[in-house]
Amino acid sequence: MTFESSPEKPDGTMPLPSTAQGPAPLSPQEFKATAEAILTNVEWVIEGKSHTIRLALAVMLAEGHLLLEDVPGVGKTQLAKALARSVDCSVRRIQFTPDLLPSDVTGVSIFDPEKRDFVFKPGAIFGNLILGDEINRASPKTQAALLECMEERQVTVDGNTYKLRSPFMVIATQNPVEMEGTYPLPEAQRDRFAARLAIGYPDINAELALLDRREEYNPLDALRPVADAEMIVRMIAAARAVHLAPELKRYVVDLVAATRTNAQVRLGASPRATLQLLRCTQVLAAMDGRDFALPDDVQQLAVPVLAHRLIPTTETTMGGGDTKAIVSDILRHVPVVSHPGRF
Amino acid sequence: MNGQRHATVVAAATLALTLTPLIGIFEGLGWAFPVMLTIAMIATAGSLMRAAGRGQGLQTLAMAVTLVVILTAGFGGGTGLLFVVPMPATFEHWASLAQDGVGAIIVNAPPVEATGGIMFLTVLGVGVVAILHDMFVVGLRTPALAGLTLLTMYLVPVSVAPDATAWFWFILPAVAYLWILGDDNLRRVSAFGHRFTGAGQLVGRSFPSPMARTARWSATGFVAVTLLALTLVPANTSGLIDNVAEGIQGGGESYGLGDVNPWAQLSGSLTRPEEVDVLRVTTDDPNPRYLKMHVLDELTSDGFGPNDYDGTQDLDSLDDPGDEVYTAEIENLQLEAPVVPVYGAPADLDIDGDWRIDPDTGVIVGDRSDMGDVEEYTLRYAEPAPDAETLASAAGMDPGDERWDANTARPDVPELSEIVADATAGADTVHEKVLAITQFLSVSNGFTYSLETSDAGNDEAILDFLETKRGYCQQYAASMAWMLREADVAARVVVGLSQGSRVDGNEWVLTSHDYHAWVEVYYDGPGWVTFDPTPASGVPGSVTFPWAREPAEEEDPGEEPSGNDITPEEPTAAPTDENGQTLPPEEGASGGPSEEAADGAAEPLLPFHPGWLALLPLLAVPFAPALWRGGLRRRRLRPGTLTAQTAWDEAMDLAQDYGVSIPDSYTPRQAAGVLAAAAPDAREAAAALGSAMALHRYSPRGADPAGLADALRDLYAELDKNAEPRAKYRAMFWPASLIAKASAGRAEQSARLSRRSARTTDRVRSALRRPRRSNNRDRHGVGGRA
Structure with a gap:
């Protein structure tokens, strides 16, 4: 233990101007x-x-x-x-x-x-x-x-x-x-x-x-x-504060929903996963210097954020499949812009 | 290959089944043997080639050669080398046979005798169809397409002779089609070695599948439903179903004569492009009138139909009128009809064959004799010419006359009654009514001659004609007779030949364009008197009847005879004074009418017809997708509508057109990357489009479309440059994006449909389940949960 x-408090100085200018x-x-x-x-x-x-x-x-x-x-x-x-x-x-x-x-x-x-x-x-x-x-x-x-x-x-x-x-x-x-x-x-x-x-x-x-x-x-x-x-x-377009939110929701309907998955991702995926997406967008998020950000995060929450079916586990592959597969199939009328 | 041989037999058998409707249009069954032989030989040729392992091209060639050999042997007229190798003379012979055949088809109404030209055309047509059929069913394994060939075969009799083709003939082609489809599927499934049933059992090759029963039932059901629908759906008057009763009762003989529909013969002859000489007449009559063939006096809402001629008498009953009698020697050039064309009042007829006269109508009807067997005949006849004064004072048919009903009967058409009441207002005597109606139909009332009208003579067509004021002799004659009947005047339509044209002295030639229809009106005393309401300009051999004008009024430019033939005639004995009076001065005759003749009579002969212009859009059909696609691109790039979204849509469509696959799970940036890989020199353009789309869709500020149009053009040019030639043409003429859009629309529709039907099924199921459930649980209100 x-x-x-x-x-x-090491003696490194903060080279960032923002700290001096307050909040x-x-x-x-x-x-x-x-x-x-x-x-x-x-x-x-x-x-x-x-x-x-x-x-x-x-x-x-x-x-x-x-x-x-x-x-x-x-x-x-x-x-x-x-x-x-x-x-x-x-x-x-x-x-x-x-x-x-x-x-x-x-x-x-x-x-x-x-x-x-x-x-x-x-x-x-x-x-x-x-x-x-x-x-x-x-x-x-x-x-x-x-x-x-x-x-x-x-x-x-x-x-x-x-x-x-x-x-x-x-x-x-x-x-x-x-x-x-x-x-x-x-x-x-x-x-x-x-x-x-x-x-x-x-x-x-x-x-x-x-x-x-x-x-x-x-x-x-x-x-x-x-x-x-x-x-x-x-x-x-x-x-x-990073902007999340409605299409992007829809995309994230579609992705998470796809984990719940996937045949290889026994338990899909929770709404908490949706929230955290969106927040991580915002950060990734901000780290890229943008004030709006892109589906590319979501795609980078989907596997790390979603994979560990999924419980694969026994068949999948025995077949050597893992949840990372399942999420990647979902990424390959969920359309970035969901089409009205398509399910 | 046993399967292929089997399929060949099936193809030939189904085609033979489809030929059964031809029974309705041919006389006898003599045609069947050569036709069946043709099918069998073609099938054998194809099968042999297949057995030798030759490709589809050689198979088709072999079958085509077989057909040529058959035609040479059967229809070469001995011109072929060794009877089977066609020589140039053979082709000439065929051409004349084909011409004869086409002529016979136009002139004759079914059933026709299967000889000469018609037989040649039949064998040729069946042979070509047999080759295609074999190709579809066996060679290309596309049995669904074989439906087209079967349909072609079925359409021939149906379109040629809707009257002679009974509905039940549809069954055999339908069964044949199902047979082809079923057989092909069986062959396909058998190729797996075992057939598999729904229940998971394996069934040996030779045993019928348990599922076949279902298939058979549903096939039978489909045929039954189709036939039921055919009988229930209201078809047009010349459709199949109207003839059901006739087909059953009268064996397809819808007219008393069973042979010829005079109206069809009339319109067919008039609209036929090339003129065929029909009769050559030598007569001492200086100004012969019309040759009567058929009398149409049975008026229903379908129009005038021919008399049954059921009270015929021996020709000896012809009485000699005594006064002016002319003699005409008539040479038959190409007339086939069951009636003898005769002038005015025949006094004596010298003709081969058995002929009888129908005293009511004056029609000479063949008693199993046909004009086709008559080379020439001699006719002595009178041309009674009542003068206008006599007619003006004559009464009409006595309503007590036994012929009254037959000659004044007409269906109730209120609109027509109104028109007639207006037109004959103030006319009291029969002749006044006749003149009023003649005047109503005259050129001065705006009526013009035109062959460009439908030839149906039913009530709607007549009303149409009176409205549009355009028509030809059929509408004119039918309208006049109908209107007269409406005004309680006994009238009937006569179909025959007009005067024709003088070739030399007293010799006249009557051609297929001289077929004509006119009207006879009954006057008490003079009897049936001829009137011709059709404008003379439209009828090449038109004759003016002097009594057809009001006694006082003589000059009516609108109704002047065009006088192509008649004008230079000296007034002669029969029409005498009246004729001389009414004939206008020559200047008047040669001036106006020739122009009318130019746009009236000459019209159908012109090789270029404005109707052909309607075909021009057809030429544009192959370019339609390209034009549509180009229009879509221009619309999207128009500065007013251009946004990042439209530019992106266009880029995605371009990608699809050029076969660059971009899954819809790609983000705009990834898609731009794919585009850039496909068009390396347009990398910047692709990136600009992608980031503009990303901004447009995901940024709160949107994207600036400036420059996107240029970027798109770059991308387009680059994609086009890098594409294979084939992909280029496909992108141009058959753009995949358009096809995808069309099919997406259809998929959407069918998805909607299936959702709806699923809902309905659910509802029905739950409705069915409800009572049982409430019984089981013995509870109320369960239904609400179902």
Whole structure:
């Protein structure tokens, strides 16, 4: 059981003019510039994975939680840490183990003999960015405690409710191959993650570059934050203002509806999925410097946002099909503009 | 290939079945053997070629050669080399046969004798159809198209002789078609080795499928429903169904003579482009009148029909009028009719064959004799010429006369009664009425001669004629007689030949264009008197009847005889003084009427007819899709209507036209990428179109259409440049986007239809289920939940 705090307030200066000008709304260009800065920063640590990083940042700015599911050692934790460090905010890490207790996550009231009273000692969840490592190794009880916080953005201990910080994002990692001693997340809890991403192995060039870079030092240590929590909050607000055309909303709804009617799927995506897909779409559009979203944004996000929520039928699973393929297939068949009269 | 041989037999058999309606238009069954032989030989030729593994082209060639050989052997007239190889002379012979055949078809009404030209045309037609049929059914395996050939075969008798073709002949072609379809499907399914039934059983090849029963029932049902529909749907008067009763009762003989419909013969002859000499007459009559053939005095709402001539007497009963009697020697050039054309009042007839006279009408009817067998005959006849004063004072037919009913009967047509009442207002005597109606139909009242009218003589056609004032002798004569009957004057229509044209001295030639119809009116005393309401300008051999004008008034330019033939005639014995008086001075005759003749009589002979202009749009048909597509493009790119959306629609259609596949799950950017890949030099244009569309559809500010038209033109040019020649032509003349739009519309319609029918089915089902459910559960109000 490990708690690890991020370095408090590094001396990096904010090169962004907007912070000085107060809460003026971010222009699409400023949004894009800031996002690019963060991405460049993270890419310094994770080579050759710009697309994944981009999606991870999009999920963060959409106030969603991210599930990183991949084999050990591809940089899940590195990604989460780099993202956290690039944004000047508090990062907490929770290493999930079978003996981790819910109170370790949420916090606990301890009797203070001097005050002769119980004092609330905040748990690891009280940070801006929570990195939950190997979440499927914790007992369901602890998982439930974390997931409750994720959804409610508040913690209730001994009748007292404590609001969590904003921005608040959980990046959980889990290992797909480990079978023993794991408690797979139930579908209802998987649904709380806005997106599931896999990082994947780096290609040969990226891996070579990685070796070169890490010869001398861990680039993570040299990382300087390029935005602060306040900036992130403003970016979140700006992303919510991105225009969603009726055709686009219809497209998103069509996509989600298609997961529910697909013959290979036992349980389709929830309306929560629709909402989160739209919000991530907005962020992706804003990161592109636009104030309106395009179906191209939706298509980039559909697999990460929808695939982990679907429960395939037994036949599909046994046939070797997976939900990513199902979502890709749906993307190939749902028309971008739904035709009146066609069903 | 056993299957192919089987299919060949089926094709030949079905074609033979379809020929059965021909029974109605031919006399006897003599035609059947050569026709069947033709079908069999053509089928055999095709089958042999197939067995030898030759392609469709050689099969068709073999069948065509077989047909030529058959024609040479059967109709070559001995001109062929070794009787089977056609020589140039053979083709000449065929041409004359075909000409004869066409002539015979025009002149004769069915049933016709299957000889010479008609037989040649029949074998030729059936042979060509047999080749096509074999090709569709066996060679190309498109049995549905074979319906076209079957339909062609069925349409021939139906269009030639609607009267002689009874409805039940439809059954056999229909059954034949179902047979072809069924057989082909069976062959297709059998190709899998086993036939499969709905219940999942395998059925051996030789056993009928259990599903066949359903198929047979539904096929029978379809045929029954079709026939039922045919009998119920109101057809036009000359359609099949009107003849059902006649077909059954009278064996297809809808007229008393069973042979000729005088109206059809009349209009057929007049509208026939080339003129055929029919009779040559040598007579001492200096100014012969009309030759009477048929009398039409049975008036129904379908118009005048021929008399039954059922009270015929021996020719000996002809009485010699005594006074002026002329002699005419008439040579038959090409007339086939069951009646003998005669002048005025025949006094004596010298003719081969058995002929009898119908005293009521004065028609000489053949007793199993036909004019086709008569080379020439001699006629002695009188031309009674009552003078106008006599007629003016004469009374009409006595209503007590036994012939009164037959000659004044007319259907009730209120509109016509009104017109007649107006036209004959103030006319008291029969002659006044006749003159009033003649005047009503005259050129001065705006009536003109025209062959461009329908030849139906029914009540509607008559009213039409009186309204449009355009028609030819059929309408004129029928209208006049009908109007006279309406005015209670006994009148009837006569069909025959006009004067014709003088060739030399007292020799006259009558051609197929000299067929004519006129009117006879009954006067007490003079009897039946001839009147011709048709404007003389329209009738080449028109004769003016001196009594057909009011005694006092002599000059009526509108009614002057055109006098092509008659004008130079000296007044002669029979019409004597009156004729001399009424004939105008020569200047008057040669001036006006020749122009009228030019636009009246000459009209049907012109090789160029304005009607051909109507065919011009047909030429545009192959270009219609291209024109439509171009129009659509121009409309979309017009500055007023151009938006990113229209530009994008056009780009998508262009892509489809040129075969660039863009799924509708592609976003505008992705689609633009596909376009750019298809037209690399128009990459910018494609990108501009794509992002304009994305802005238009998804941005709150929309897109600026400026420059999109140019971008589209670039894209179009580039797509066209990169396309294969075939794809280019297809994009031009058969644009896929248009086809898709059309079929999308149809798909939408059928989807709507199926949704509706599904709803209906649901409703019916739930309605059926409701009572049972409430019984089972013993509850009320369950129906509401169904």
